[in-house]
Amino acid sequence: MILYRLLIVVATLLVMEVAVTLFHRHVMHGFGWGWHASHHHSGKKPVWEKNDLYAVVFTGATILLFALGDKHAPLWWVAFGITLYGLLYGILHDVIIHRRLPFKWKPRNAYLQRLMTAHYLHHAVKTRENGVSFGFLYAPPPDKIRAQLRRNGPRR
Numbered sequence: 439m440i441l442y443r444l445l446i447v448v449a450t451l452l453v454m455e456v457a458v459t460l461f462h463r464h465v466m467h468g469f470g471w472g473w474h475a476s477h478h479h480s481g482k483k484p485v486w487e488k489n490d491l492y493a494v495v496f497t498g499a500t501i502l503l504f505a506l507g508d509k510h511a512p513l514w515w516v517a518f519g520i521t522l523y524g525l526l527y528g529i530l531h532d533v534i535i536h537r538r539l540p541f542k543w544k545p546r547n548a549y550l551q552r553l554m555t556a557h558y559l560h561h562a563v564k565t566r567e568n569g570v571s572f573g574f575l576y577a578p579p580p581d582k583i584r585a586q587l588r589r590n591g592p593r594r
Contacts (some may be wrong), residue, residue, distance in 0.1 A: 450519025455575050458558040462572040464530075466492070478564050483538075488496075495541045496524065527574050531557070555580045560586060 466474040477489035487559075500520045507513030532538045534545060535557050545551055556577030563569050568590035571583050 444511055446515040447519040447522065450516050451523050451575075451590060452522040454520060456571060458527075459573040459576075462574070463569065467566045467569050467572070475566070476524070478561060485538075493524075493528075496520075500524070523575075531574060550579065553577045554578075556583055559583045563590075 441470050465493065466489075473488045473491050476487040476490075483567075490580045500517050503513055503517035503520065507515075507517060530550070530553060534543070534550065534555050537584065553575075556571040556573075560569060560571045568587075570590070571577055577583075
């Protein structure tokens with residue numbers, strides 16, 4: 439039973455990365471740009487940005503999944519996997535990459551450095567068009583992202 443639950447959590451993490459990548463590309467950089475644009479603006483950021491509304495919505499949906507399942511039902515473990523993904527995202531994206539907390543640690547791990555570089559290259563594009571590298575826990579090699587940026591033309 440424990441292996442079954444672990445499998446659900448791991449599968450959920452993998453599905454979440456694909457789903458979030460697609461959501462980031464097609465919603466956040468599409469019709470949802472009104473909220474997400476705050477995250478791509480340069481300069482000093484406020485403590486809360488409009489983009490944080492996405493986290494509120496996702497948290498609410500996940501709480502609903504927890505409420506619909508009990509601890510023995512697969513749905514509860516899917517909700518747990520989504521929560522784990524959100525925790526990883528929050529630590530990697532908000533704390534380590536964007537330094538939204540006063541935490542000065544600079545990663546030396548190759549995976550984390552690649553993730554950071556990919557995300558900084560994602561933020562090189564200030565508009566919703568021509569974006570690159572939409573994943574959060576997976577990042578393509580930086581050279582491929584740079585090549586895609588060059589193919590996309592000048593950045594605004």
